Amino acid sequence: MKYLDEFRDPAAARELSAALHAVTTREWRIMEVCGGQTHSILRFGIDQLLPPAITLLHGPGCPVCVTPLEQIDKAIELARRPEVIFTSFGDMLRVPGSSTDLLSVKAQGGDVRIVYSPLEAVELARRNPQRQVVFFAVGFETTAPANAMAVRHARGSGVANFSILVSHVLVPPAIEAILASPECRVQGFLAAGHVCTVEGYEEYEPLAARYGVPIVVTGFEPLDILQGIYLCVRQLEEGRAEVENQYARAVRRQGNEPARASVREVFEISPRKWRGIGEIPQSGLRLRESWSEYDAENRFTLLTGEVDEPAECISGQILRGVKKPNECPAFGTRCTPESPLGATMVSTEGACSAYYRYKPHA
């Protein structure tokens, strides 16, 4: 497969692994921020090619995992309303809210549909003018442009029965929250390539300087990740703390200007609660006042309030890189993909789920 097989080449992987062994002289702890990278690392066994001195910590970059419980409960409340067609990407449907999940709501008669693009949800609204179509706008900077486009498209084409339930979060404030925490163990970061494809990496430069950590913008294929780790370790060994771009085939420093403009037109930066982490200031997006008619939380009166996490789940510590999934006493016993305690066990991008799927466990 062109543009993919080249980045899974065994000989090149061995070369990069050898270079990494050669450059590593002491222990380093590196966090890959993105859940897609966590998934690749475990799926391809990349962690097994690293020098034992390097520890990978798995970050908060799984949109499913950090969506707060109350947003999921709001989604469930909306999906139960008879006039609503609730649309979402597939992997949100299995995430447990405080009492049930969207797949179970569907089994009990809720009109819950998987879509592959928010524009598909707008089209569904156009074809069903007597119903209210709500799209679950979840994700990082990556999904924000398409969601912005869907709202603009709905206004532009006069589709009034479309709205979005927003749960958008931003990566740089989360990196800063991790770095500012007194329990921080992270010495270097792999930043998520696709997030930077949209937003660029200027925002990461002051973070690298202020906290003295190297940040390497990294892609998702095995060779991308190996090279990202290599560049990060080389900086650490040389005592540098810069932003480097491993994913130059997709990422420019200033990002994708039209996509950023579209996001800025529709959304504004706001405080956001992260599941397992808590509220982080200026870490999310909400619809601007001028677009609030498309905000499902404005359109419908929702009863869902604050909700607490199951006490046993340590996903917060996992998402901050303080603990690894297999250090949780419930992992693989009281917490499995069939009966998850927290979202990190649900999404394929969640660190707990990836450990459960790809690593031997009892």
Added chain:
Amino acid sequence: MPDFTLSCPIPLTTYPHVLMAHGGGGRLMRNLIQQLFAAAFDPQSDTDSAVLAVSGSRLAFTTDSFVVTPLFFPGGDIGSMAVHGTVNDLAMSGATPHSLSAAFILEEGLPMETLWRVVESMAAAARACGVRIVTGDTKVVERGKADGLYINTSGIGFFEHALVLEPASIRAGDAILLSGDIGRHGMAIMSSREGLQFESDITSDSAPVAGEVQALLGGGIQLRCLRDLTRGGLASALVEISLSARARLGLTESAIQTRQDVRAACEILGLDPLYVANEGRFVAFLPADQADQAISILPAASIIGHVERLGEPLVTMESPIGGSRIIDLLSGEQLPRIC
């Protein structure tokens, strides 16, 4: 009347309703079958067909239902699939398929012309497989209560050899043969469903495999166990066999053939082709010293791994870059990812 909530072996607090995942070929379906159906009934084996001793000879007996939408898809339709599915389940026990039944659940309003096309396709598939459809049943339900039509087929077959093909026959060192490329049926269905707008030339692999099994048996291959890959794909089939045989299986990812367009579509949707449905592929466990001979009989097949040892149910796979991971059942169906 018994108290269902107290006697039901499935923890109803976890799943008080049937979910789509209970039919997805993963762990929830396995739990449902083992804890609810098998606990109540008297299953003969954990293979695709029951093998019954009838008047001194062995008879294979199986059943399968077909609910695919759309009814017609690139490379097949519900009718041919309903014949191939049951013929293949019989073939997986090593039996020669003999006769099928066909039961139809029809939705009010289904165009008669559509039904006729499905029935013609079934008849043609049966002729091509050398089986007869000898009995059947018809029911009609109100509009909205079925997706056009559902088909159930059952089948019987007889044995022309003395081999017992089941997970318990697997031995340490056995080679694992995969009969062709994987993932085509699932991706052909996805690409033809409304709402998913990607254009491709992917056609379903829906086909009878009884001929391939007969060729292996006729060539003197001492088959131990066969399993056709349906829902849940290659990964689920191998994990199920590993669990039944308590065998540790080692696979090599680069030996598993996947068409470029199937892989590309899977990458875009965030799906793993190992778990995507097939309708004309099977895995065969056979003595390692017969692997070359088996490949010469089925040139499209490949050896994808070996039975490393018995006593430990585990499937591992070496990735193209040399790392290794375990392969496990999914909960239910794969769901496309956010990003």
